[in-house]
Amino acid sequence: MQGLMQDFPLVVHRVLEHAARWHGQTPILSRSVEGPLHRTNYATLGRRARALASASERRLGLGLGTVIATMAWNTWRHLEVWYGVMGLGAIVHTLNPRLFESQLSYIINHAEDQWIFIDLSFVPLFEALQDSLPRVKGFVILTDEAHMPASTRLRNPVCYETLLADGDEAHAWPEFDENTACGLCYTSGTTGNPKGVLYSHRSNVLHGLMCSLGDAMALSSRDTVMPVVPMFHANAWSIAFSAPISGAALVMPGPRLDGASLYEMLELGKVSFAAAVPTVWLMLLRHLEQNTSLSLPHLKRVVIGGSACPEAIMRAFVEHHDTDVIHAWGMTEMSPIGSLAVMSRQAAELPPEKWWSLKLKQGRPPFMIDMKITDDDGNNLPHDGKTFGRLKVRGAAVARSYFKGEGQSAFEGDGWFDTGDVATIDDYGYMHITDRAKDVIKSGGEWISSIMIENAALGCEGVQEAAAIGLPHPKWDERPLLVVVRKPGAEITADAVRQHLVGQMAKWWLPDDIVFVDEIPHTATGKISKLDLRQRFRDYRFPGTGS
């Protein structure tokens, strides 16, 4: 028997309509790409998104299933494009300007983007790139007539404000199924071509609801939220949806993410809640250290994610600025939020330093996410904070496949997505990423975390950088080799590093050998390239294992 409740499709334009109707006067402050600050509100954003939809439908031919791309910073216009285009049933493919040009061409062609909406700053990039993008019909430049380039080689350049002025602010949104695709974001895979994650209206709305909950971001209409994390990083960690769901005010930092610029926006906007990766927060904290008269009176909470956050950054916020820090973890494939280290009921009863040991982990899953750790055979492992296994997730906003069916191996038949991470889960429910699955060292059937060896080694005086990799061993399958770069002028020896490690880990975790190199290879995004490192040590043999 079916319930007798109203049909209420979870489509993202309902989020905007709610904010426009019930939080209409709530401000949206942006730093524009042209330079000046710009102020608007949800009521106006709603009208302009409808106008953009109407004009894009008529003049650009956008409709159900059309894919367009954006390369834009976080501004009110980027939000208008999202809601206006998604509300047509078309799909917004967000482009990360930090990608290599060859990757950009690949994903734009792979996604079959028909139009690209770009900030002024990216005009030269696409003038150079457009010949490799034969299917792109043209470019909408997110500015007004006064700021349009005097001349451009771009194919079919359209001025955004002129396009929008041609639209109908009373445009009625078309009706379609809530499982309709609305967003596309490619993961920058370390191996192989980037793979697309295709979000649906339903998954984005449910993810926005999930992230608004009390044990997630706990947003309300009294909050002023600054997503420093770009909208091209998987939905700005939900904020493009969760802020209007909650009626929170928005401060959009535009293109300038240096410490001084962020500080200015935090203060001008009286931001109470902000989200960014650790390196961005480090820039802000350095700016505050260099300008000791500055403080953060409005900023109550920050979310830090994207990579594991150093304890020093978290302590600086909490202890020097009375700003709470929420460590979070996610993946593009998870829309992206998977867990947040929010203080749970049980954690609230712990002494402060014990709580800090949990706060530094990647956190707990809110409702609509579930996670588990398993061994290589898929058997569940205990949540004891020690045993580590492959981290698998499922949920309302987790991908079931990549765009065009690529990379199926991560998607298990049993409905769980294999994150490729290795993690522990403690008895308080806090998950801790200990390694990437492909980097974990498998010694005699047991797993050794390469990251934990590296972190221990980095604490040794004279060590600049360290990488632990598993190499073949005749008896134990694999054993750890530690590769170390000395600090300039340091004369540290292998024995000294080994002595430093003893006592910090189980004896059988200790590297079988420690070697020094001048340089460790890195990926384009600055991470250690263990693939290259294993390649370089392909012919290495551990002492005493022959030939």
Add this chain to the structure above:
Amino acid sequence: MQGLMQDFPLVVHRVLEHAARWHGQTPILSRSVEGPLHRTNYATLGRRARALASASERRLGLGLGTVIATMAWNTWRHLEVWYGVMGLGAIVHTLNPRLFESQLSYIINHAEDQWIFIDLSFVPLFEALQDSLPRVKGFVILTDEAHMPASTRLRNPVCYETLLADGDEAHAWPEFDENTACGLCYTSGTTGNPKGVLYSHRSNVLHGLMCSLGDAMALSSRDTVMPVVPMFHANAWSIAFSAPISGAALVMPGPRLDGASLYEMLELGKVSFAAAVPTVWLMLLRHLEQNTSLSLPHLKRVVIGGSACPEAIMRAFVEHHDTDVIHAWGMTEMSPIGSLAVMSRQAAELPPEKWWSLKLKQGRPPFMIDMKITDDDGNNLPHDGKTFGRLKVRGAAVARSYFKGEGQSAFEGDGWFDTGDVATIDDYGYMHITDRAKDVIKSGGEWISSIMIENAALGCEGVQEAAAIGLPHPKWDERPLLVVVRKPGAEITADAVRQHLVGQMAKWWLPDDIVFVDEIPHTATGKISKLDLRQRFRDYRFPGTGS
């Protein structure tokens, strides 16, 4: 194009599984119907709900689409029955023990309930009633063997704990569509037979999410929530779902709702958040007044709804106990929450007394509810806080029809549900119920609120009770007649009442006549029966309008 996200049906047993898995040790404290306190947690509740599902499927024949009823107070067992039965795809029909026996028979037969799960206290009621319930197969008594009645005339009496002990705690939930019905609640209509509202899994999960949001109940795992409002009052205002969604601890007050008993549970459970109707809170406040050594150190917030809350109750909580009050409004047809007078961003900037004038209203709709006011022809009316019109709502947890297709007139073709209330909405978005649509007085095309005249009259010394009704008028269609009951011994005159009203309302709102009666008729639930009153004054003519 469809998104490529996992299939994650919004079914209520996923809520329980989340709480059992990630908030397993979080306590659920109940006052049992047998008397003693009972302590359990979400992990145990999850196991027992699965065991109940398994045993109910095998021994009672419950499955997809079966309707069963419960008549039970708020305890851990009632929660187990809800989740266990709903998780089978069967439907829980909650019975209000305060209904007349004839109404109970009607709705049990109308719903085609197959089994009735009852608290011990209701055994005599059903012994008397069962002969009028030929289709009910038997009764599950929510107790253990030790407390089972020594003998009972009940048809097929089953001991709940014995049934449950026969179940499998590892029972796997069946898969079904999220739009499957899971709950049935009848409205106690003032005219005609009660009508059933059939909730779906999806509507209950979305309603639970909505109510957890920051501008609704703002729940978190640090909260301890006491739903004083019974589970048979439309999902205990969502708390049966929103508390486990948020991982909040639960305190279930069982059958004793007097001030002393509630105070005991608030203190024992360290309740931080509670929900009840005004009369229940009044009993608690009286108990506190009579025992001045008592205080409410843990209680941070209460939700008050079910009927308009007198200002004195709200002030007592806020000013004497430092407990914030959230005035809420809803209907069984809305699952039931429609609006909450939570402080919005704009309201936070108002001076305290201006904020109080908003706080006393019924509040604002969270995301997934929309509302509007219209005139009789369906034209939208302005949100100016003055104009009042028919209040219409739509949303993810709003009914689109009554059970078995009855009472269609409230369900408009355009997707909006006509609440039958008349309301204003102010420019801060706060909705204020001013009357029932059938009681509003229509004078010369303009509307007069009967309730506002009554409230003004009640402030007049010597007036015990007052009712304003619209009666036919040859020139104005209708004009207000004010019917007054004097306080014992009072000698107030019609002129004195009229003088009291002047200045409190527009001149054209003043009643055309004021008459005194010994008694005003009431409905079974204690409200003024305007239907009876209009009937009694059927032959009345206003002074100067002839015959």
